[in-house]
């Protein structure tokens with residue numbers, strides 16, 4: 001509850017507009033990822049924070065899509081295929097990699113642990129504890145990813161000691177002509193067939209059994225745990241997923257994922273129980289809003305609500321208002337400003353991201369541009385199917 005006891009109301013918006021030194025200093029501190037106690041804060045909880053880049057290297061190559069989004073020349077970025085945006089999740093087998101660092105060197109995970117209700121809200125904390133329940137990534141596939149799948153919650157609970165599986169969703173930011181995913185089986189298969197794939201490592205056979213899903217910028221795909229999939233080369237996307245790093249890599253040989261990591265150290269016999277062997281029908285979501293006015297538009301189906309939620313937001317006129325809630329906002333184009341009552345705005349340019357804590361209260365988005373707002377599971381959404 002730290003942070004909630006220092007509430008002092010001060011509707012000193014004129015101070016912000018006029019460059020009040022205290023508020024300007026506080027805004028600068030937030031832009032640098034630090035928070036400064038401000039005796040005239042109008043909101044009770046923690047304030048929105050800029051999230052510095054958080055590159056994570058993986059077993060596959062990245063491209064220049066994340067650099068392009070950020071306006072960085074090709075080759076001058078960190079060269080990692082993924083950026084874990086506002087992450088409180090570690091990569092598999094590591095105790096630090098993956099965790100988002102703020103500009104002052106503190107871990108976002110620690111900030112949330114010190115003030116879970118301020119960051120996440122009481123309803124979320126009563127269900128999920130100090131875990132935000134969602135991991136957001138920027139991902140740029142410079143090569144096709146291995147055919148793989150992720151365990152669902154029931155399997156993760158009993159076999160891996162995790163309340164979360166890894167259902168995921170993709171919001172496509174850019175795709176080279178002809179770029180495509182493989183997503184879900186075209187027809188149901190017998191277990192003996194997937195056992196043969198694992199043994200023989202015949203990539204052509206595996207891929208031929210999967211739906212080919214061409215993608216363009218603006219497409220949204222929902223990927224329930226268990227669904228066998230690949231991400232094709234030349235695709236940059238925002239990925240929302242449950243906060244784990246658990247992948248079962250069917251094409252382990254070609255991508256050199258070995259030593260037990262390919263099966264999450266469970267062995268094939270056990271881990272194949274988590275694969276969906278029925279035919280999969282890919283969910284394809286709505287394209288982002290194209291209206292010129294301010295808008296905020298849901299991107300994922302209701303079936304995704306127990307896992308995460310996402311909105312396309314556009315600011316080109318009247319302000320967009322967000323109800324109090326933990327969210328990660330990624331700016332895609334233009335310049336976005338996030339304001340909570342009595343505070344100078346936090347500005348984002350394309351490729352920059354902010355964490356908006358629950359305790360920041362009602363926040364307003366303005367500026368000229370668009371972004372993706374990523375939210376945790378809906379508190380009232382029930383258990384989820386996967």
Ligand SMILES: [Zn+2]
Pocket residue numbers: 148149150168229
């Ligand atoms: Zn995946």
